[in-house]
Each structure stands twice: as structure tokens, then as C-alpha cells.
Amino acid sequence: MEQFDTIIIGAGAAxxxxxxxxxxxxxxxxxxxxxxxxxxxxxxxxxGRCNFTNLDAGPDNYLSQNPHxxxxxxxxxxxxxxxxxxxxxxxxxHEKTLGQLFCDGKSAAIVEMLLHEARAAxxxxxxxxxxxxxxxxxxxxxxxxxxxxxRHLVIASGGKSIPKMGxxxxxxxxxxxxxxxxxxxRPGLVPLTFGPQDLDWIVPLAGTALDARVGAGGTSxxxxxxxxxxxxxxxxxxxxxxxxxxxxxxxxxxxxxxSAFDALKAARSENGRRQMHTALSLLxxxxxxxxxxxxxxxxxxxxxxxxxxxxxxADLIHSLPLKPTGSEGYRTAEVTLGGVNTDALSSKTMETNxxxxxxxxxxxxxxxxxxxxxNFQWAWASAAACGRAI
Ligand code: FDA
Numbered sequence: 001m002e003q004f005d006t007i008i009i010g011a012g013a014a015x016x017x018x019x020x021x022x023x024x025x026x027x028x029x030x031x032x033x034x035x036x037x038x039x040x041x042x043x044x045x046x047x048g049r050c051n052f053t054n055l056d057a058g059p060d061n062y063l064s065q066n067p068h069x070x071x072x073x074x075x076x077x078x079x080x081x082x083x084x085x086x087x088x089x090x091x092x093x094h095e096k097t098l099g100q101l102f103c104d105g106k107s108a109a110i111v112e113m114l115l116h117e118a119r120a121a122x123x124x125x126x127x128x129x130x131x132x133x134x135x136x137x138x139x140x141x142x143x144x145x146x147x148x149x150x151r152h153l154v155i156a157s158g159g160k161s162i163p164k165m166g167x168x169x170x171x172x173x174x175x176x177x178x179x180x181x182x183x184x185x186r187p188g189l190v191p192l193t194f195g196p197q198d199l200d201w202i203v204p205l206a207g208t209a210l211d212a213r214v215g216a217g218g219t220s221x222x223x224x225x226x227x228x229x230x231x232x233x234x235x236x237x238x239x240x241x242x243x244x245x246x247x248x249x250x251x252x253x254x255x256x257x258x259s260a261f262d263a264l265k266a267a268r269s270e271n272g273r274r275q276m277h278t279a280l281s282l283l284x285x286x287x288x289x290x291x292x293x294x295x296x297x298x299x300x301x302x303x304x305x306x307x308x309x310x311x312x313x314a315d316l317i318h319s320l321p322l323k324p325t326g327s328e329g330y331r332t333a334e335v336t337l338g339g340v341n342t343d344a345l346s347s348k349t350m351e352t353n354x355x356x357x358x359x360x361x362x363x364x365x366x367x368x369x370x371x372x373x374x375n376f377q378w379a380w381a382s383a384a385a386c387g388r389a390i
Pocket of ligand 1: 009010011012013014015032033034035038039040041042044045046050051052053127128129156157158159161162165166167168169170333334335361362363364372373374375376377379
């Protein structure tokens with residue numbers, strides 16, 4: 001039987017990065033993945049340019065049942081460390097917006113870099129993990145029907161998002177098998193869907209985008225909102241989806257940068273004969289203005305509107321309550337919320353408290369970042385914490 005010091009399940013962002021550190025001290029490290037190609041999510045991320053980290057990444061940008069858990073790993077492998085590594089590989093980058101860093105060229109350069117950094121490890125692709133057992137001293141892993149053994153087993157198999165790209169629930173199954181507790185999983189960074197009543201006015205607007213503030217569960221994000229054939233998407237909605245729970249409302253401020261009341265009042269003084277939908281088109285794309293005027297039954301012209309009526313309209317514009325019926329689910333979700341309960345892990349090493357030698361890193365852990373490079377930063381940081389400790 002082949003013997004390894006460390007076996008890493010999952011050759012994604014976290015798994016490959018962990019191999020870099022774990023194999024650095026001459027240890028025998030094996031990375032296995034059932035996919036044909038490594039780090040597919042890195043390759044397709046950020047529209048092919050990989051939003052690999054965020055200048056502002058810090059613990060406050062993550063959701064977890066224990067908000068303190070990520071602090072240690074994030075502090076010990078920072079965005080600056082990753083930027084330094086890119087410099088060593090001659091990979092240039094730019095800030096797009098809100099601290100989000102993207103490659104100047106293709107994200108394939110990052111995949112190449114990860115493979116190069118992990119070159120001391122064995123990499124076996126198109127390999128299935130049939131069974132994992134522990135005999136009291138070491139782990140036995142059946143890989144495409146061949147058994148291998150190891151003292152350290154690192155689970156880096158990611159979340160459930162986008163099964164088409166190879167996502168499976170393997171990490172959660174292994175956790176359950178070894179009695180490691182889980183926090184319920186749900187799709188994150190995902191478009192929200194709506195019932196027929198809302199779709200009546202949303203669907204004709206499909207393709208329309210505007211800057212908005214979208215709030216859910218007490219947190220709000222100022223970014224673009226996009227109307228789609230199924231409901232709402234765009235960065236502001238994806239961000240808010242992490243904080244939204246089924247049955248709750250979201251609140252949309254359609255004009256976050258200015259006062260709708262002041263703008264409408266000024267428009268009324270300037271030309272009171274404007275119809276209401278024309279008045280709204282001073283603030284919004286024409287199609288949206290017409291849809292809102294119809295949705296809110298706004299008839300007559302601006303001169304007909306008292307200050308009180310304008311205030312009521314401004315309130316709707318700044319805090320439009322909407323009740324999603326669901327989300328587009330794991331089919332399109334960028335991440336999986338929940339996962340391996342951090343209470344069961346060491347924040348220094350990612351090792352489980354109850355099963356020595358068993359580690360969980362990356363998205364399979366109950367640490368989920370905002371949109372904007374934060375999730376890769378967690379993959380790098382948790383992988384470094386684990387790989388250095390092994
Ligand atoms: P990851 O999913 O990367 O890797 C897991 C690996 O395990 C995969 O290679 C998979 O094949 C393998 N695996 C799964 N089940 C297995 C099994 N049963 N047997 C063997 N192998 C198995 N984040 C960010 O910060 N910036 C961004 O720009 C983007 N963009 C983005 C776009 C899209 C479309 C998606 C879906 C996601 C993003 N993300 C992102 C999120 C980011 O991709 C994600 O958080 C990290 O890839 C997580 O890294 P992991 O290594 O934990 O999992």
C-alpha cells in the first residue's frame with residue numbers, strides 16, 4: 001500500500017495552496033481530485049480574470065456562526081502575502097472596484113502558479129474517493145479502488161455550489177462520518193427569485209441595471225442591481241443573499257446616492273406639468289420609471305402631488321420591500337454558506353479537535369466571504385494555516 005505523510009482531497013484553490021506548504025518540508029504529499037482539470041473555479045472566476053483577493057479583506061467580510069474563527073488564519077496569511085507571491089511569478093493585476101483585485105491577463109496564470117508552487121506534491125486527477133477509514137493510527141483512503149494510507153488527511157473538496165463544475169457533498173459526508181458537527185448549508189452569493197406578482201413587473205425589466213442599496217438581515221450593500229427573467233441579481237443582490245433567510249423581505253433603495261424627495265420636489269418646481277412616469281425617468285432608466293409608475297399607480301402630474309405624497313413616494317423609492325420566494329440555488333450560487341462547524345476545528349491549524357490528523361480547509365468550512373475576492377482569500381489563508389502546521 002502506498003504511504004503518504006499527507007493526502008489532500010480536492011485540487012481546488014485551497015487544496016493546491018495547502019500542498020505548497022505541506023510539501024515544502026520534504027513530506028510526501030498527494031493531492032487527489034475527481035475532476036479532469038485542477039482548480040476549475042479559479043480558472044472561470046472573475047469572468048476569466050480571477051478576483052483573487054481584496055485589498056480590504058478582514059474578518060468583518062465573512063459570515064460564520066463564530067465570527068472570530070477566521071481572524072487568526074486571515075492575519076497569518078494576508079492579501080499582501082498573496083500579492084507578493086503573484087509578484088514572484090510576474091503576474092500583474094489591477095484593482096477593479098471596492099478593493100477587488102483581478103489579473104491583468106487570464107486567470108489560468110494563477111492556476112499555473114498554484115501548480116508550480118505545489119509541484120513537490122503528487123497530483124492525481126480523474127481519481128474518485130471511494131472510501132475513507134481510520135484504523136486508530138492512520139487514515140486509509142480508497143482511490144479509484146486502490147488503497148493509500150496517510151497520517152494527515154486534509155479535506156479541501158469545496159462546497160455544493162455548481163454541481164456541473166464538479167462540486168459534491170463529499171467534505172460534509174466525511175465530516176459526518178467522523179462525527180464532526182456541521183452548520184446547515186445553503187446557497188450563497190446567489191440571485192433571488194420571486195413569485196408571479198413581483199415577476200409581473202420585474203420580468204419586462206430583464207437586463208435593466210442600476211446602482212442600488214440592497215439590504216437583508218440587517219446588512220446592506222451599495223452595488224449594482226440587475227433585473228432578470230427570474231427575479232433580481234447583480235452584485236448588490238448576490239451580497240445581500242448571504243444575509244437573507246427564506247420567508248424574509250429584502251429592502252431595496254433604488255436611489256441610494258441622493259434624496260428622492262428633494263429631486264422630485266425640485267422637478268415639481270421646475271415643471272409641474274410633467275407626468276409622474278416622466279418625473280421618475282429623471283431618476284431612473286425609462287423602462288424602470290414606467291414600471292414603477294404603473295406598480296405604484298402613479299397618475300396625474302407632478303403639480304398634483306402634495307409634499308406628503310412626494311414623501312410617501314420617496315419612502316418607497318428608498319426602501320422598497322420585496323419578498324423573494326427563493327434563490328436560484330446551488331446551480332448558480334458562487335458559494336455555499338454553512339459547512340463544517342468551526343467549533344470543531346483549531347483556528348490555528350484547521351485540525352479537528354476530535355480526530356487528530358483530520359483537517360478541513362476552504363469553502364467546506366463554515367466561513368463564507370462577501371463577493372469581491374474574499375472567498376479566495378479565505379481559501380489561501382486557511383490552506384496556509386493548515387499546510388504550515390502539518
Ligand atoms: P474548490 O471548489 O475551489 O475546490 C474543490 C475541489 O474539490 C474541486 O477541484 C473539486 O473537483 C474537488 N472535489 C469535489 N468533490 C470531490 C470528490 N467527491 N472527489 C474528489 N474531488 C472532489 N471567489 C473569489 O474570491 N473571487 C472570485 O472571483 C470568485 N468567482 C467565482 C465564480 C464562480 C462561477 C464560482 C462558482 C465561485 C467563485 N468564487 C470566487 C468562489 C471561489 O471559487 C470558492 O470560494 C473557492 O474556489 C473555494 O476554494 P476550495 O478549494 O475550498 O474549493
